[in-house]
Amino acid sequence: MTATSAKNSFGIFKSKRAKLLAIQYNLPIYNPYAYGSHYLVYYKDVLFIVDNLWLDHFIYNTNIPLNVSNKYYYHIYYKLQNKYPDLFFT
Numbered sequence: 001m002t003a004t005s006a007k008n009s010f011g012i013f014k015s016k017r018a019k020l021l022a023i024q025y026n027l028p029i030y031n032p033y034a035y036g037s038h039y040l041v042y043y044k045d046v047l048f049i050v051d052n053l054w055l056d057h058f059i060y061n062t063n064i065p066l067n068v069s070n071k072y073y074y075h076i077y078y079k080l081q082n083k084y085p086d087l088f089f090t
Contacts, residue, residue, distance in 0.1 A: 018043040025050055025066060054080055059087060 012032040013019040018041055019029065027049060028034040035041045035049070053065040054076055068076070081088045 012041050013046075014040045014042045018046045021046045021050060025053065051080060051083070055084065055087065 010019045035045045056062045
């Protein structure tokens with residue numbers, strides 16, 4: 001095994017995609033226990049937390065988790081509405 005393939009440059013994250021999403025939403029990047037009891041944090045774990053941040057915003061009118069354009073804001077809303085239809089009343 002070469003040194004480059006043995007090195008994990010993503011820290012506690014399994015992929016670069018998961019790490020970048022966590023950084024974008026200011027989630028902890030050094031504590032794997034913040035995401036559950038996994039040794040490595042997968043993209044689906046980070047996405048679950050991000051979805052719940054947006055759901056809290058849409059359902060309970062909390063602060064917006066990330067400043068985005070209006071087009072992307074509605075894209076997130078409709079994506080979550082399709083993913084969790086029982087949570088939305090419209």
